[in-house]
Amino acid sequence: MxxxxxxxxxxxxxxxxxxxxxxxxxxxxxxxxxxxxxxxxxxxxxxxxxxxxxxxxxxxxxxxxxxxxxxxxxxxxxxxxxxxxxxxxxxxxxxxxxxxxxxxxxxxxxxxxxxxxxxxxxxxxxxxxxxxxxxxxxxxxxxxxxxxxxxxxxxxxxxxxxxxxxxxxxxxxxxxxxxxxxxxxxxxxxxxxxxxxxxxQGMPNAEAQGTPDARIVRHWQLVRTVRELVEASPDCPLSVAELCARLRASRRTLQYAFEDTLGVNPSAYVRAVRLDHVRRELRNASSVSEAATRWGFWHFGNFSNEYREQFGELPSETFRRAKHRGF
Structure with missing residues (x-):
């Protein structure tokens, strides 16, 4: 509707x-x-x-x-x-x-x-x-x-x-x-x-939501911690290996947590967040390459392809639109 x-x-x-x-x-x-x-x-x-x-x-x-x-x-x-x-x-x-x-x-x-x-x-x-x-x-x-x-x-x-x-x-x-x-x-x-x-009407008490599955709760808390880390600009982990080192968690643990909650692997999630950071920074960056490299994208051809797959347009298109009339 x-x-x-x-x-x-x-x-x-x-x-x-x-x-x-x-x-x-x-x-x-x-x-x-x-x-x-x-x-x-x-x-x-x-x-x-x-x-x-x-x-x-x-x-x-x-x-x-x-x-x-x-x-x-x-x-x-x-x-x-x-x-x-x-x-x-x-x-x-x-x-x-x-x-x-x-x-x-x-x-x-x-x-x-x-x-x-x-x-x-x-x-x-x-x-x-x-x-x-x-x-x-x-x-x-x-x-x-x-x-x-x-x-x-x-x-x-x-x-x-x-x-x-x-x-x-x-x-x-x-x-x-x-x-x-x-x-x-x-x-x-x-x-x-x-x-x-x-x-x-008819619900017995305020606990009607029930209790989430304990495994889901643990995995959700881990994903929340990861999200807080990757949003900590400009100190965002640029790889799953760096993420594991910071959290002192195994790659397998992260893999299970992300697939159980978000339905994606941790590598795809970190990439999505980094691309999202770049997209936001294109509002004020002096160039696309500046925004990309700040978030660890060094191969501009690969970066442009990944950006287009994620957002449906090239980073240069986002950049031009931001400069002309804002996001």
Whole structure:
């Protein structure tokens, strides 16, 4: 579901060819994205804001490793409309019939698949207009405000919520001026929040997310440590051998951890992150070769081919576009 409408203060759609631009559109989520699978990125974020509820429909066409931390004043959950392929949220298996909780302590890490359309509900309890709806949010907080993870819910109820959200978004997209009516805004808030409550009804306690597999947790923690290392510009490890030396871990251990979580080998991941660093540095670098060599790419022919395979364009094209009109 991807409604088409003109940009306004409360209703807008943004199509992105740049993964960093897309991450910034979810501005209360403090996100960073790293593209894992190869090919040109094409995504979009549709946004509808009504009172204390902001609906963000995010579409991605590449596997992306996301890290973020939702503002403490907000509750954030995701309802998958399309989620096909290997995916994990904070070490838990991510699937279409699970409510994805992004708010809570410690932030979140989300490996999203190539085929990804998710409707995110970002809720500001203080901005909700109805005291009845605010009291409902107090009841939901133990489920969606404590820690990120996947809530396994009744698929039938989740389908009903998808249908309601689709109808709400299509209606407002077709007639954005409806949101000028305070009564419509109040109805939008109630429909979204009580719709979520209906899905979560009957869950016994806030531990409904369950406990992730211990092996997955260990591997996820190792991958998180690797990510922190490779993002530590300008001291990014340039090879798996260097990574093993720093972590005092065997190559086999890294291999198992990465294949178990991200579905790629550590060499492919390190290469993807280094290419991502180069892509960002092309905004301000004086030349392509300067940006490439800073991240250990010494053979410019091979580098250009790898860059094109990863992002769907040559580094020189990225560089020229950045110089002419910015990223």
């Amino acid at each position: 991807q409604p088409h409408f003109q940009t306004r203060a409360a209703v807008e759609i943004r199509r992105c060819r740049n993964i960093d631009e897309q991450a910034m559109l979810l501005d209360a989520w403090n996100q960073s994205y790293c593209q894992i699978s190869r090919g040109a990125f094409d995504g979009s974020v549709s946004s509808i804001a009504a009172g204390g509820v902001r609906v963000l429909v995010e579409r991605l066409n590449r596997t992306v490793y996301q890290r973020g931390h939702v503002a403490q004043s907000k509750l954030a959950i995701g309802i998958p409309f399309q989620l096909e392929g290997h995916a994990l949220l904070c070490g838990q298996t991510s699937h279409r019939d699970g409510v994805h909780v992004f708010s809570g302590d410690g932030g979140f890490e989300f490996l999203s698949p190539d085929k990804h359309v998710i409707v995110n509900l970002e809720i500001d309890p203080q901005a909700v207009t109805s005291s009845l709806v605010r009291s409902q949010l107090d009841e939901l907080a133990p489920f969606v405000g404590t820690r990120p993870g996947v809530l396994n819910v009744d698929p039938g109820r989740l389908d009903e919520l998808r249908a309601v959200l689709r109808q709400m978004l299509d209606t407002v997209a077709a007639t954005p001026t409806l949101l000028d009516d305070p009564g419509v805004v109040a109805a939008f808030e109630k429909s979204a929040i009580f719709g979520v409550a209906e899905v979560l």
